[in-house]
Amino acid sequence: MEWTSRRISTDFDSAGLHHADLPQLPAEGFSLRITLQNLMRPHVYPEETKSSSGVEHIVDGITCTIMHSYREDEVGGIASWMGCALRALCYTGPAAAFGPARRLLQQSLADCLRPAGARIVLPSSSDYQTARGHVFNHRFLWSPAAFVFATTTAHVSNAIQCAVRLNVGIAPRSGGHSYEDYSLGGRDGVIVVDLEGMNKVTLNKTSKLATVGGGARLGPIKLALWNQGKVSTPSGTCPSVGVGGHSLGGGWGFISRKWGIMADNIVEVEIVIANGTVITANSQKNSDLLFALKGAGANSFGIVTKFTFKTFDVSKKVTYFSYNFQKSQQAATTKAFGLWGLTVTNDVSASLYHDPSGGNTFWGVYLGPKTNLKSVLQKFFSNAPAASSTTELETDYIRTVVINAGFKETDPISILDLKNYTYETRTFKSKSIFVKGSGFSDAGIQAYVNKLQQGPAQSYMIFDLFGGTGSAINAISPSASAWVHRDSLYSIQMFTYWNDRPQDAQNAINWIENIWSTVRPFASGEAYQNYIDSKMPLSAYYGSNLDKLKSIKRKFDSRNIFNYAQSIPLS
Structure with missing residues (x-):
């Protein structure tokens, strides 16, 4: 048997079609030859070839032929694998022979998904590319089997049940900002459940608890909480990031040292699990699941449709500050940031930005008046040179949200509702690392700065x-x-991005891997899961909690319905 196809994906690791959809396999020993060709993304830097169950993955931009022979007693196993291959082939640039299989599966998806009443978009739909939206990282061009635009838990439940019934992968999309584009499943042929229609934000004026839909974005959340009660919950600065992936992976922001990361402030979730049941997880009920969701919840245990967060009073004036320095002072600001950070009180959160061209900015938010700022930052400036430019602004908290989101200081706060807003997308690679103790040693600082200044211009580092x-x-x-x-x-x-030239991609990726390796001896080796990196082991993200997370996974998703390349495994 032989098939040839152009493909976008390089992934065979997911469940495939029903065995009934496969060609009939001979009872005797047989040979299977599949030729797959990727001509769609020649500019993307090839990852190294990997293996899965004896079947090679295809390297981007390279034509490969996979050849395997199987005995009669292996036919069941090859049927499962064939489903994986067939599904990938049928969705993206299939050979003519696979047209009927593709149409059959699309019809099965439509028949299963549409009765629930959600808007459904299939690859044959005229608005399919629009439904894919702005692909956050153009290194990946995954082609989902279907989009389900959910507005109710019933829509989500039905989508999960259809995925199980049709043996198709499933992935939630809250904001679509996954660095490895796991928001589209991390492979071809999955059902993407878009949660943007589940975005309501309500503040209980008595308890000060906020109920937030699973598809709400950070900008609208902060604006709604400010308007409803001048409160907030800690979260990041990018206004278009979705609450789902962000809070379930941590969620650092400029009030986090005072009140924790976003995950720390999750009180309760409503979640649809693998059997389609809608359940609640809080400190009293399904507390083990809540434990897992607060840091490892991105599409490993179910789809969260609603959150309840603690909020905090931010009605008093705060101070935004920003200081720029010279390229030659990058080592000095790195050292000053670490020494100051050790002892500064928790009413300040701050970041440090560097880039190879000389960018060198220290900025943050102080939950207090400008008159106290000098004493708060005194230790930083006792170890750093004088700034070349300075911004110190006493203002409302919500104004600092606008500024840190990249908008103009004078823009109305209503800009955070993101109407007519399009976020920037790039072709990029990112890595992260945590540094303990007092920060980099002097040797670590020098090694870091030397490697930084050798980097591509379109790169940067942010210390939080x-x-x-x-x-x-x-x-x-x-x-x-x-x-x-x-x-x-x-x-x-660590972040680097590039245009379409293959040599730019290779240089950028080599550099970011090298600078990570350069600083690794001076750091912990742990990494931040919201800056997900396919090269990192799960232990870097979950450490000593990984075994417990696997146990919780087996309890709530024993069939591994919710999976992607770096999801929590069963074992």
Whole structure:
């Protein structure tokens, strides 16, 4: 038997079609030859070839032929694998012979999904590319089997049941900002459940608890909480990021040292699990599941449709600050950031930005008046040179949200509702690492700066302060939730992006891998799961909690319905 096809994906690791959809296999020993060709993304830097169950993955941009022979007693196993291959082939650039199989599966999906009443988009739909939306990382061009635009838990439940029934993968999409594009499943041929229609934000004025739909985005959440009660819950700065992936993977922001990461402030979730049942997880009910969701919840245990968060009063004036320095002072600001971060009080959260061209900015938010700012930052400036430019602004908290989101200081706060807003997408690679103790040693700082300044122009580093005196993040035990990074001083996000030239991609990826390796001896080796990196082992994200997470996975998703390349495994 032989098939030839152009493909986009390189993944055979997911469940496939029903065995009934496969060609009839001979009873005797037989040979299977599949030729797959990827001509769609020649600019993408090839990952190394991997193996799965004896079947090679296809390297992007290279034509390969896979040849395997099987005995009669292996036919069942090859049927399962054939489903994986067939499904991938049928969705993206199939050979003519696979047209009927593709149409058959699309019809099966339509028949199963549409009765629930959600808007459904299939590959044959005229609005399919629109439904894919802005692919956050153009290194990946996954082609889902279907999009389900859910507005109720019933829609989500039905989508999960259809995925199980048709043996198709499933992935939720809250904001679509996964660095490895797991928001589209991380492979071809999955059902993507888009949650954007489940975005309501309601504040209980008495309890100060906020109920947030699983598809709400950070900008609208912060705006709604401000308008309803001048409160907030800690979260990141990018306004278009979805609450789902962000909070379930941690969620650091400029009030996190005072009140914790976003995951720490989850009180309760409504979640649809693998059998389609809608359940609640809180401290009293399904508390083990809540443990897992607070740090490892991104499509490993179910689809969260609603969150309840603690909120905090941010009605008083705060101070936004930003200081720019010279390229030659990058080592000095790195050292000053670490020394200052060790002892600064928890009413300050701050970051440090560097890039190879000389960018060197220290900025943050102080939950207090401008008159106190000098004393708060005194230790930083006792170890750093004078800034070349300075911004110090006493203002409302919500104004700092607007500024940190990248909008103009003078823009109305209503800009956070993201109407007519399109977020930037790129072709990029990112890595991260946590640094403990007092930060980089002098040797570590010098090694870091030397490698940084050799980097491509379209690259940057961001240090985010997690620890220090009274940090609410580090006050929590690593065993209290899945988010294990409780003894770090700061994290470093490493980011590089490029255009379409293959040599740019190769140079950028080589450099980011090299700078990570350069700083690794001076850091913990732990990494931040919201900056997911396919090269990192799960132990870097979950540490000593990984075995417990596997146990919870077996309890709530014993068939591994919710899976992607870096999901929590069964064992």
